[in-house]
Amino acid sequence: MLLTPGPTPLPPSVREVMSEALINPDVDPAFADRYDALLDKLGTVFGTDDEIVVMGGEGILGLEAAIASTVAPGDRVLCLSNGPYGDGFADFVERYGGESTLVDADYDDPLPIADLERTLERGEFDLATMVHCETPTGTLNDLGPALDRFEAHDVLTVVDAVSSLGGTPVPADRIDICLGASQKCFSAPPGLAIASVSDAAWERIETREPESLYTNLLPWHDAEQPYPYTHLTTLVVALDEALDLLLEAGPAAVYDRHREAAAVCRERGADMGLDPYPDPDRCSPTVTAFSTPGRATALQERLREAHGVTLSTGLGDLADDVLRVGHMGYNADVETVDRAMDALDAEL
CATH class of the missing domain: 3.40.640.10 (Type I PLP-dependent aspartate aminotransferase-like (Major domain))
Structure with a gap:
């Protein structure tokens, strides 16, 4: 995934x-x-x-x-x-x-x-x-x-x-x-x-x-x-x-689908004790960046090796402090996001 x-x-x-x-x-x-x-x-x-x-x-x-x-x-x-x-x-x-x-x-x-x-x-x-x-x-x-x-x-x-x-x-x-x-x-x-x-x-x-x-x-x-x-x-x-x-599908319906997938991602993250990197009111409906100080790279590797799920880390100075879930386009799907978050929950 x-x-x-x-x-x-x-x-x-x-x-x-x-x-x-x-x-x-x-x-x-x-x-x-x-x-x-x-x-x-x-x-x-x-x-x-x-x-x-x-x-x-x-x-x-x-x-x-x-x-x-x-x-x-x-x-x-x-x-x-x-x-x-x-x-x-x-x-x-x-x-x-x-x-x-x-x-x-x-x-x-x-x-x-x-x-x-x-x-x-x-x-x-x-x-x-x-x-x-x-x-x-x-x-x-x-x-x-x-x-x-x-x-x-x-x-x-x-x-x-x-x-x-x-x-x-x-x-x-x-x-x-x-x-x-x-x-x-x-x-x-x-x-x-x-x-x-x-x-x-x-x-x-x-x-x-x-x-x-x-x-x-x-x-x-x-x-x-x-x-x-x-x-x-x-x-x-x-x-x-x-x-x-x-x-x-219609742009309005597609935008709704992105918002729903983003909401599920962040709700699941909150249940795991993960906070979004920016203020929640400024989070994009296309990608969620979770704050994971010092452990983003290790989580990324474990998710890929143990669960076949590929997420992104941050860039530059945030490379090991941010873990990003892309829920855009074809991935703006609640079931897909849930499967990825199940894997993240298992690792955490």
Whole structure:
């Protein structure tokens, strides 16, 4: 059993369609039809009329491409953070010659809105970055207060929603570049990075004329077949099928399923004496990070060896202090979560 916060197991119909698909994306018009339909479905999930881009690469490609496409040397970027991926945006900005201002909080605290307001009052910024779900800590950030302030100061926004999109509502209609990926809540294979891009963001990208090649959104703007880079066609049809499953069930029902699975996970954890790493009110419905000081790695090994259950530990300094249960996508299922928690209970 694989209950990591991505990649997630594939539903049977997704595996089946991958075995049947054989399309040359450069010459077969059937691929363009499939790709256009995929973009329409993603627009429904994002909840925005903004242009959708699907690039061949793991989710981190979208994060780097968003910065590579919008940041020129000397541009000022405010990076709002309370986790590893929020901090990582500042690294991308610096690599592409931008000047990053990190407005951060401890990883178990909410986004520092008061500090953000003071920082915006002191200077002007071209761009701002945030993370919706900080997967390493299981934190779901309330983006509304920050988006209010960025809109008031006319600052474009880039948001990492990789591990929340498709599992919980994302305010993509208020975000200039909203980033997702195939292998999280959609339960498609890893290998596709997804973005919704607003008109204002495209205007900025066009004036920047990004020099990067693969980490460049511009070639995808109003692109037609043949597309800028060859897609992994089996991944495109797999994501298309995964989206069909999501839309047939209905996003509201899928979000409810994620909340129910998360509630069961945390109730079972509480019975075992485990507390979530962030405040319970800020826990994501897609992943639960339990605080397990000094024993996460040992528990992970025991669960895999004795029970065939694979969970994730924390990252960086939290590697041995956080044990994460991914209940997203195909794993947002009460029975599946119960089986994993039975194994954890046996070890504890």
